[in-house]
Amino acid sequence: xxxxxxxxxxxxxxxxxxxxxxxxxxxxxxxxxxxxxxxxxxxxxxxxxxxxxxxxxxxxxxxxxxxxxxxxxxxxxxxxxxxxxxxxxxxxxxxxxxxxxxxxxxxxxxxxxxxxxxxxxxxxxxxxxxxxxxxxxxxxxxxxxxxxxxxxxxxxxxxxxxxxxxxxxxxxxxxxxxxxxxxxxxxxx
Numbered sequence: 161x162x163x164x165x166x167x168x169x170x171x172x173x174x175x176x177x178x179x180x181x182x183x184x185x186x187x188x189x190x191x192x193x194x195x196x197x198x199x200x201x202x203x204x205x206x207x208x209x210x211x212x213x214x215x216x217x218x219x220x221x222x223x224x225x226x227x228x229x230x231x232x233x234x235x236x237x238x239x240x241x242x243x244x245x246x247x248x249x250x251x252x253x254x255x256x257x258x259x260x261x262x263x264x265x266x267x268x269x270x271x272x273x274x275x276x277x278x279x280x281x282x283x284x285x286x287x288x289x290x291x292x293x294x295x296x297x298x299x300x301x302x303x304x305x306x307x308x309x310x311x312x313x314x315x316x317x318x319x320x321x322x323x324x325x326x327x328x329x330x331x332x333x334x335x336x337x338x339x340x341x342x343x344x345x346x347x348x349x
Contacts, residue, residue, distance in 0.1 A: 161267035164206070167224040168255075168273040170235055175272050176223025180210025186225025187258070192234045194254035200261045220266070259288060293322045298343045306347070323347060 167175035170188055175181075184204040194200055202222075209219035225231050238251050262269060271289060294309060296302045306323075313321065325343050329335045 161218060162265065163219045164222060164262055164266040164269045165209070165219060166222040166262075166269060166271050168271050170224050170238075171274060173224030173227060176221060179219070179221045181207045181221040181223055182226075183207050183221075183223050184226070186223045188225040188231060188234050188238075190222075190258050191251060191254040192237060194257055195238075195250045200254075200257050202258070202261060222262075255288065291320045291322060293324060295324045295326050297327055298325055298339055298346075303343075303346050310347075 165175055165179065167173050167187055169175070173186075176183065176186070183206060186205055190200060190202060190205050206220050206222040209216045209221050211219060225234075239249070259269060292313065294306060296306045310321075325339070328339055
């Protein structure tokens with residue numbers, strides 16, 4: 161499959177460096193440019209993954225951008241004041257336009273959005289994704305946030321979720337089973 165990995169965690173970007181990619185522009189530049197001009201220009205905003213082997217050649221990474229003073233200034237210009245589903249929002253419109261332009265070139269588009277309750281993550285979870293993969297830890301803080309996210313998503317009829325608990329103990333089978341049961345009970349609750 162031809163895969164695009166899009167770093168939407170604009171306030172804590174990391175997908176580009178993680179996958180060995182540096183681009184001259186990034187997702188933030190694409191969004192800001194669309195808001196200013198109404199056009200989507202993906203030139204220079206992505207690069208092939210540096211993952212070794214056959215898999216890497218099918219992955220194209222859209223980094224958040226070059227993190228410098230200009231990046232911070234561009235980020236400050238984004239207006240998330242109206243991010244409710246179904247309302248007009250320049251950032252949401254730009255994101256939808258960017259994904260529409262990418263869609264013909266990719267079989268799968270992975271959106272890495274910010275952890276926690278945040279505007280851009282909310283837009284990603286409200287109608288842009290076909291499957292929402294929610295990674296969480298089994299801590300009280302994480303389960304509280306997961307609960308709010310699940311309550312928000314339950315109103316969508318087409319929601320497909322994959323829940324992934326992270327940082328589970330790898331060597332203690334008894335502790336692993338305890339954590340799985342406890343988390344499963346909390347999530348179903």
